[in-house]
Amino acid sequence: MNTYKEKIMAAVQKYGTPSYIYDGEKLVDNYFNLRNALPHCVDVFYALKVNPNTSLVKLLRSNGACTEVCSLTEMEIALRAGSVPEDIIFLGPCKKDYELKRAIELGIYALVVESEDELKRISQISKALGKTTNIAIRINPDFSADGSPWKMGGRPTHFGIEEARAVERFGDYLNTDNIHIRGIHVYNGTNILDALSVYKNTKYILGLYEKIRKMYNCTFSMVDVGGGMGIPYFANQSALNIEKFKELMYPLFTAFNYKYPDTRIIMESGRFIIGTAGYYAVSVNNIKVNHGKTFIVTDGGTNHHSAAAGTGRVVRRNFPMENISSDGSIDNLKEYQVSGPLCSPDDILGRNIHLKETKKNDTIVIKYSGAYGSTSSPGLFHSHGFPAEVLSYKNESILIRKKDTAETIMSRHINADLEPIPILEPLKISE
Ligand SMILES: Cc1ncc(COP(=O)(O)O)c(C=O)c1O
Structure with missing residues (x-):
């Protein structure tokens, strides 16, 4: 079976339409296309929000991808697909206490904190469980990525803590009970097709990491620079130039890694890998x-x-x-x-x-x-x-x-045992 049409026809004949069909070989190729454009010091975290099917996550995991999750269910999928807690990060602006508790008990690599209130709750739950929890602070920077149709940062959003406040309050964050701050997280945009834009965005985030680290003289062990690498859906778009991406990103990350060899660099990606x-x-x-x-x-x-x-x-x-x-x-x-x-x-x-x-x-x-x-x-x-x-x-x-x-x-509906509905007499209109 070779061409994409043959693959689709075979799947449709067996399972009918409408259906989603994934080309496993292409998925693995896409993953390595990105992986090979980055030095070894960078870990690629597949974002389950983009497509959380267990078997697809398993295929990526078996080829080395780590996982980024945004809910309890996504975290359980990641585990079922073979991910391990040390390769899971959990973010999202509204995590429930039961979700935090599960992540804390599992001891995932980092809970990415989106607000000061959440930091407080993680501290309280960790204390009650007798644990110290690894977290990263999500920052909404003063900079937004060019070329992203949806901007998650650099403007008012419900993501993360704004840069000025985070920088000012970082000392307090560091002193929070039962919390260990691994570093920072920034996710600025999605479907970016310009390699230079991803580079500039990444450079800004690495700079922010360095600034906070120096300001508070703390030893960080992680920086998550997001990603947002896109694919060309429409006729007037061209694909991200992966060679140019490599040319720009490789030296940037290598130099950073030389300076901070103990810091895990994370890039998140979904669309580029699976789209x-x-x-x-x-x-x-x-x-x-x-x-x-x-x-x-x-x-x-x-x-x-x-x-x-x-x-x-x-x-x-x-x-x-x-x-x-x-x-x-x-x-x-x-x-x-x-x-x-x-x-x-x-x-x-x-x-x-x-x-x-x-x-x-x-x-x-x-x-x-x-x-x-x-x-x-x-x-x-x-x-x-x-x-x-x-x-x-x-x-x-x-x-x-x-x-x-x-x-x-x-089977998800409940046929409630209700009182019979009274049948009203039709209204009589007098002439
Ligand atoms: C925090 C975060 N990480 C990862 C992703 C995945 O982005 P993409 O599909 O552009 O790779 C998103 C998408 O919105 C996101 O918000």
Whole structure:
């Protein structure tokens, strides 16, 4: 089995549509593409929020990736996928006490603290458990990464503690009971395609690390510089130049490591590693013309892939998409509107998109779908539920997530024992 089309066809024949299909070989290649662009002193932490499927995390873990988690469930997935507490960091702006307790008991590498209140709670829980907890302070810097469509830092957000305050109060943080501060964490942006922008962002964070370390004369053992390396979804974008990235990042990290050899450098990544390894496959249910436009109605849409439908974007653009069943000519593409199954006018996967001549039951594939797919989509819309996920690896199509069914969805509903609803007499309108 070689081409991506063959892999997808094999998975679709076995498990149907709509489904997410991951190319295991491509996933591993992407990981090493990043890994090999960084010196050994940098550890790559895969961000589970991007795609938390246990088998995918396991595949990355077996190739050396560490894990970054944002909830108790993600932490349990990481462990089940073979990660060890020393290779897990836990962040997120709203951690519950039971989540903190589990992380503290496990003794993960660092709990990334997003607020002073959280620091206090970690201190209290650690004290009650008789532990000293390793943490990192998440800082929202005075600097934002260029070229990121979503800015997590450098502006008011609910992430981390703002730079000026963190720098001023760091002495207090260091003196908190039952806490050991490993270092700092900054995550500034996502889907950055310009290597220079990632470099400048990283340089700023390493500088901040150095400044705080010197100011408080403390020995840090970790700096997390985030990441945000992107992939080119749209026709006018070019891929991150990984050679240039390597050229810039290698000397930066190597020099830092020479100065601070005991500091673990962490880069987080999700989209770059898994985005291009994932495909969303849908089948054509019917084709119709409506007000002059030809609609291909498919069995999956915004409910599984709100990113491809452009939810949350000011300017909506099409993800790369292909009809892999059609034997139509590439010289005779036709313009279509590719819709999903929802009763929502925005449930459009492809607008004015050019595809090979399409017929009923063809399989259409949305590429670059590995990152932020079902996990950030309203899967319960129309009660369709989430789709199957399949890993294509070593010539096999392996089911890695069962699709939801009417039964599995309804099993979460509680059919409450309510009083019978009174039937009202119809109102009599007097003439
Ligand atoms: C703190 C943090 N780490 C990692 C990621 C993953 O980012 P990406 O998919 O751009 O690699 C995100 C994404 O928002 C994030 O907020």
